[in-house]
Amino acid sequence: MGLTLTWLAIIVLLPLAGLFLKSFELSFAQFVDIVTSRRTLNALKISFGLAFLAALVNLVMGGIIVWALVRYRFPGRRIFDAIVDVPFALPTAVAGIALTTLFAQNGWLGAPLAELGIKVSFTPLGIFVAMVFIGIPFVVRTVQPVLIDLDPEIEEAAASLGANRWQTVSRVILPSLLPALLTGFALAFARAVGEYGSVIFIAGNLPNVSEIAPLLIVIRLSEFRYADATAIAVVMLVVAFLVIFLVNRMQRWAQLRVPAH
């Protein structure tokens, strides 16, 4: 017991406490100055805004993917099911250079897109693509067990009571999947906000345009502007904590909503 707490304190709590202590070295006005400077604000906006959009795409696409994987039989289903976890397992730097090459203007996908006038690599769109990639497993893996365990009798009851398929899906199935969908969305969002490795290669990293908040932290660190780096980190951490808090709330809400069988 004591050992656990000590280890946890050393490896997890101490470093984080250090972070907050460091930020207390700043006066409140200095803190606000750093966080509201144009470059920082833009970086935060890019990170949070694009992460939100990417998580939305993951919510919709993840919902479709998990439905197809659980409910339908098609060739290669098991392989597609297994590779959903690739963004978890593939080192982010590898994902970063692979996506950049794929979507570069002479890349396999970048070249046809360029003919349509769409530039992906080295633009904010590239950041978005990398964030979508990194978020794929979250919605699928949080919804999958819930969808598998869903009682078929509920659907049959709805159908036998005269609901058409669309009504059954939207009024009966979707509400019972909603907590898991939202949890997956929040997890994908939190991951995308903090993502570094897979984004920096494809981003272009132009200040105010395609520079993400984690990269700005790294840049400030390399300039020895530790206070700046810390202030940005604190803002990101506080938001991350809020997201975890919401996730826990949603899970409790989900457990309360599930009728006792």
Add this chain to the structure above:
Amino acid sequence: MPETAIAVPLERTDARSEPRWVRGLLIGFTILFLTVFIVLPLVIVFAEAFARGAHAYLAALADPEALSAIKLTLIVAVISVGLNLVFGLVAAWAIAKFEFPGKTLLISLVDLPFSVSPVISGLVFVLLFGAQGFLGPWLQDHDIQLLFALPGIALATTFVTFPFVSRALIPLMQEQGTAEEEAALSLGASGLQTFFRVTLPNIKWGLLYGVLLCNARAMGEFGAVSVVSGHIRGETNTMPLLVEILYNEYQFVSAFAIASLLALLALVTLVAKTILERHLDEGQRPSEH
């Protein structure tokens, strides 16, 4: 509506399925999306690595810088996985088998490194051990080099991979309860005997699962390590860091050659994970022993 009445029997009338075109559309979306975002990036890693043939590929891997990065990555993984194996086991044991105040808080703390940006994970160690950090001056006085050296890299990696082992074990241990341990203890087994003969065999697949994922992340960690490593070539570059450097120097074959090893590690991890999940599922089925 006589027309639809004739058409209906041809379609599947199962109440739990969709019309054929909807099914086709959703399957098509799934295959297209996963192919574009997952299959193609994986394929391109190997295609680029072998772009100038197997000879160039092998030469890139045999480069002294590559070899030293591979060695450093392996050492860091052994240290982090070893530490997290022991302490993850202890943490899971404490959380799953005992009731104590603050348990919920403890569980949230265990998960914390998952929800923090890897860059911030690295940053906190710079703030602690860097020259301007809280412990920096003390470390300098005692001539201890943590940052920009192996200990700092190992420490940051351990932090980032902390949740894997305990996360894999907590639900498993909670499900198994304490009955078997209590039986062993009441029959006169010592605490250690109980642990090695009763607890450990019960959780071996879960433990292996946690170690597997922990190892994959430890070898592939980029953000946190990038902040604490200092990028000293041939000394503090792990494989992911070397990938970045080579890529930025336009040495694409070399970058993708190292990347292909990491991608291979990811694929092997996924296959092993699938096999282990099957073992874990079987263990939970009451009919099988």
